[in-house]
Amino acid sequence: MNPEPVVGIAGATGLVGREMISLLLQREFPHSELRLFASADSQGEVIEAGSEEITVEELGDESFNGVDIVLFATSAALSEKFVPLASDAGAVSIDNSSHFRMHKDVPLIVPEVNAHALKSSDKVVANPNCSTVELVLLLDVIQKLSPMKRVVVTTFQSVSGAGQDALDELWNQTLAIFNQQDLIQKNFPQQIAFNCIPQIDTFLESGYTKEEQKIVNESRKILGLPKLSITATAVRVPVFHSHAESVNVELERELPLETLNSALASAPGIEFFPAFDIYPMQMTAAGGDSVQVGRVRRDLSVPHGLDVWIVSDNLRKGAALNAVQIAELYLKKFA
Amino acid sequence: MNPEPVVGIAGATGLVGREMISLLLQREFPHSELRLFASADSQGEVIEAGSEEITVEELGDESFNGVDIVLFATSAALSEKFVPLASDAGAVSIDNSSHFRMHKDVPLIVPEVNAHALKSSDKVVANPNCSTVELVLLLDVIQKLSPMKRVVVTTFQSVSGAGQDALDELWNQTLAIFNQQDLIQKNFPQQIAFNCIPQIDTFLESGYTKEEQKIVNESRKILGLPKLSITATAVRVPVFHSHAESVNVELERELPLETLNSALASAPGIEFFPAFDIYPMQMTAAGGDSVQVGRVRRDLSVPHGLDVWIVSDNLRKGAALNAVQIAELYLKKFA
Numbered sequence: 001m002n003p004e005p006v007v008g009i010a011g012a013t014g015l016v017g018r019e020m021i022s023l024l025l026q027r028e029f030p031h032s033e034l035r036l037f038a039s040a041d042s043q044g045e046v047i048e049a050g051s052e053e054i055t056v057e058e059l060g061d062e063s064f065n066g067v068d069i070v071l072f073a074t075s076a077a078l079s080e081k082f083v084p085l086a087s088d089a090g091a092v093s094i095d096n097s098s099h100f101r102m103h104k105d106v107p108l109i110v111p112e113v114n115a116h117a118l119k120s121s122d123k124v125v126a127n128p129n130c131s132t133v134e135l136v137l138l139l140d141v142i143q144k145l146s147p148m149k150r151v152v153v154t155t156f157q158s159v160s161g162a163g164q165d166a167l168d169e170l171w172n173q174t175l176a177i178f179n180q181q182d183l184i185q186k187n188f189p190q191q192i193a194f195n196c197i198p199q200i201d202t203f204l205e206s207g208y209t210k211e212e213q214k215i216v217n218e219s220r221k222i223l224g225l226p227k228l229s230i231t232a233t234a235v236r237v238p239v240f241h242s243h244a245e246s247v248n249v250e251l252e253r254e255l256p257l258e259t260l261n262s263a264l265a266s267a268p269g270i271e272f273f274p275a276f277d278i279y280p281m282q283m284t285a286a287g288g289d290s291v292q293v294g295r296v297r298r299d300l301s302v303p304h305g306l307d308v309w310i311v312s313d314n315l316r317k318g319a320a321l322n323a324v325q326i327a328e329l330y331l332k333k334f335a
Numbered sequence: 336m337n338p339e340p341v342v343g344i345a346g347a348t349g350l351v352g353r354e355m356i357s358l359l360l361q362r363e364f365p366h367s368e369l370r371l372f373a374s375a376d377s378q379g380e381v382i383e384a385g386s387e388e389i390t391v392e393e394l395g396d397e398s399f400n401g402v403d404i405v406l407f408a409t410s411a412a413l414s415e416k417f418v419p420l421a422s423d424a425g426a427v428s429i430d431n432s433s434h435f436r437m438h439k440d441v442p443l444i445v446p447e448v449n450a451h452a453l454k455s456s457d458k459v460v461a462n463p464n465c466s467t468v469e470l471v472l473l474l475d476v477i478q479k480l481s482p483m484k485r486v487v488v489t490t491f492q493s494v495s496g497a498g499q500d501a502l503d504e505l506w507n508q509t510l511a512i513f514n515q516q517d518l519i520q521k522n523f524p525q526q527i528a529f530n531c532i533p534q535i536d537t538f539l540e541s542g543y544t545k546e547e548q549k550i551v552n553e554s555r556k557i558l559g560l561p562k563l564s565i566t567a568t569a570v571r572v573p574v575f576h577s578h579a580e581s582v583n584v585e586l587e588r589e590l591p592l593e594t595l596n597s598a599l600a601s602a603p604g605i606e607f608f609p610a611f612d613i614y615p616m617q618m619t620a621a622g623g624d625s626v627q628v629g630r631v632r633r634d635l636s637v638p639h640g641l642d643v644w645i646v647s648d649n650l651r652k653g654a655a656l657n658a659v660q661i662a663e664l665y666l667k668k669f670a
Contacts, residue, residue: 154489156491156531156570156572174509194575195618196616198616198630199614207630231583231640231642233581237573238529239530239531240529246533248487281525281533282530294533295542295568296542298541302485305566307566
């Protein structure tokens with residue numbers, strides 16, 4: 001690939017798309033041109049990208065001619081339609097939707113964890129679900145020290161994962177409560193202001209939501225542990241940015257906390273909080289690049305157990321940043 | 336005991352104390368007189384209790400003369416001081432603080448679970464921690480069907496558990512964010528508006544908080560399972576009322592979901608939500624008496640596992656209601 005590629009962003013005007021633009025510039029991602037694609041509604045909108053002003057183009061069948069890498073921040077339905085068109089046009093696609101993640105020929109990459117799984121022949125690369133990315137960064141550090149027997153995770157997910165309209169909905173519902181007005185509810189199945197909703201995405205026959213099943217399936221694929229015992233409960237909380245997770249890990253053999261803590265302190269992508277009383281929160285993680293890991297405790301309810309609390313900005317490491325890192329990895333390995 | 340006792344409430348002007356007054360009246364708790372005690376600040380305040388107006392008395396060494404039952408909604412320090420004085424005056428104390436809960440001679444009672452543990456000779460009875468009460472109602476139903484191997488719980492606790500000032504703090508911090516003013520923080524160790532705080536109470540040397548350790552210790556005592564394998568992560572969420580909990584239970588042997596669901600549907604104190612897509616939330620539980628149980632799933636990460644979501648109003652079943660129920664049980668058994 002051209003070491004100064006033409007880069008496209010599909011879905012450039014959404015929350016994740018805008019983060020992608022900002023991260024490409026901030027990280028000085030080498031590119032000869034940046035092209036922005038969105039729906040017809042946004043066509044003609046001018047977006048400032050550093051010193052440049054870029055006019056948004058309508059995403060269409062012919063969008064990808066001459067584009068080398070496309071970052072997709074689109075819905076699963078749009079990715080299903082447009083990623084193959086990008087491939088036909090010779091571009092490499094890095095897709096943030098769920099559509100290709102579990103396809104057996106598509107690698108699902110978190111660069112700190114499974115960079116090795118990315119091959120030069122890959123024309124489509126999938127970016128994991130926001131709640132999976134932070135989890136696998138932690139689990140990868142653990143599994144390198146001791147095999148995992150079982151993982152139980154409960155998430156505290158912010159509304160930004162559901163887009164700009166969802167941010168507005170939390171804001172407007174909260175204001176409506178202060179002003180004693182009726183609440184308008186569109187983006188969430190229930191009231192989100194001052195309430196936690198134990199449903200993200202739709203339900204499967206098993207009773208788990210798709211979000212919960214994604215955490216299970218995607219973690220197994222990224223970690224290369226297809227039989228990993230893992231269960232998830234995914235909950236939306238009335239917070240604007242960042243996802244927190246309460247993670248319980250049962251290990252096959254003893255892992256001294258000092259060994260784990262020192263591995264966490266030097267792990268790429270992780271910011272480790274060693275003191276019990278200084279812990280990560282959504283407030284501390286929002287806007288940052290790392291997965292913040294804290295409250296590491298020895299769970300005495302099993303012979304070798306751990307309780308850990310992790311937080312990460314779901315729009316950045318959970319979405320846009322990881323996609324940009326995949327693009328960087330691709331260039332580094334194959335340009 | 337007199338079947339129409341003189342009832343006292345210590346800490347009557349706080350959130351839990353006020354719920355106690357309202358529940359005693361609503362449930363037509365038999366009493367010949369209701370006396371309200373609080374700190375000197377509230378002395379002389381007149382509280383409407385049904386058709387009566389009751390003047391608040393200052394809680395003092397002589398308060399309990401002639402009182403038969405005292406419900407304590409006071410701090411651990413005040414309970415430590417005043418409960419023995421109530422005993423000396425011949426009153427039965429039902430204490431909502433943590434002070435006596437783990438004393439080996441004090442029963443810790445959730446009437447639906449361990450009514451049998453209350454004896455006529457008990458002059459002090461402890462009311463469990465709010466996050467423990469709802470959990471043991473669920474676990475008791477499960478353990479009667481199949482022995483539990485291990486429990487992993489993560490809580491989503493509302494601010495009302497920390498009192499009226501804490502409710503005001505969430506309200507005022509949220510308003511300050513809307514008005515772009517500085518946030519005032521007094522009741523919580525970190526900002527609570529639009530943020531989750533993985534700390535409730537102070538830290539122990541193990542890295543767990545006292546709240547987390549209470550869930551472990553108190554559940555074991557109430558269930559009569561001193562070796563129950565259980566671990567907890569307790570998190571404060573920006574919600575006014577009710578505590579939610581994500582509960583994972585590993586069982587010793589197979590328990591068909593139909594068996595569990597039908598037991599939950601008929602369990603006293605539990606409101607069961609059988610459909611996946613109609614689940615309990617803090618919104619649905621606030622102001623109610625029951626422990627709402629939903630999202631019961633078969634966790635496939637272990638041979639016999641369950642994921643469950645429970646919610647209850649922490650001021651009612653989690654505190655005031657359970658205390659009143661203990662008083663009712665005492666009268667029923669021993670009056």
